[in-house]
Amino acid sequence: MTQFPLAFHETVMRTLSVLFVLFIALMSSSAHAGTGVVIGSLGAPEVKLADLDGTPGVGFGDFLIFAGGFNRSEGDSDFDDRLDLNGDGTIGFGDFLLFATQFSG
Numbered sequence: 001m002t003q004f005p006l007a008f009h010e011t012v013m014r015t016l017s018v019l020f021v022l023f024i025a026l027m028s029s030s031a032h033a034g035t036g037v038v039i040g041s042l043g044a045p046e047v048k049l050a051d052l053d054g055t056p057g058v059g060f061g062d063f064l065i066f067a068g069g070f071n072r073s074e075g076d077s078d079f080d081d082r083l084d085l086n087g088d089g090t091i092g093f094g095d096f097l098l099f100a101t102q103f104s105g
């Protein structure tokens, strides 16, 4: 029986978890138009663009990059500053919500 390295399982589970949350957030934002406006009014001075893979728009390739760096903080060796969309030093749920508002499929 093939044994996968633990890091592989962690990456898959983290990606699947974020995918589920993304699905829920996208369903919620389509049912309540204007979510992005509310997020933008909370006082974040600058929101980075979520286009991480260099292709037009924010799509699944960008999501995979985002999911790979989720739950990291400044000081972690694999912290990717591009993913900290709200600039608070942690790649967390707030960044995910900003990512979801920019997601175009």
Ligand SMILES: [Ca+2]
Pocket: 083, 084, 085, 086, 087, 088, 089, 090, 091, 092, 094, 095
């Ligand atoms: Ca952040």
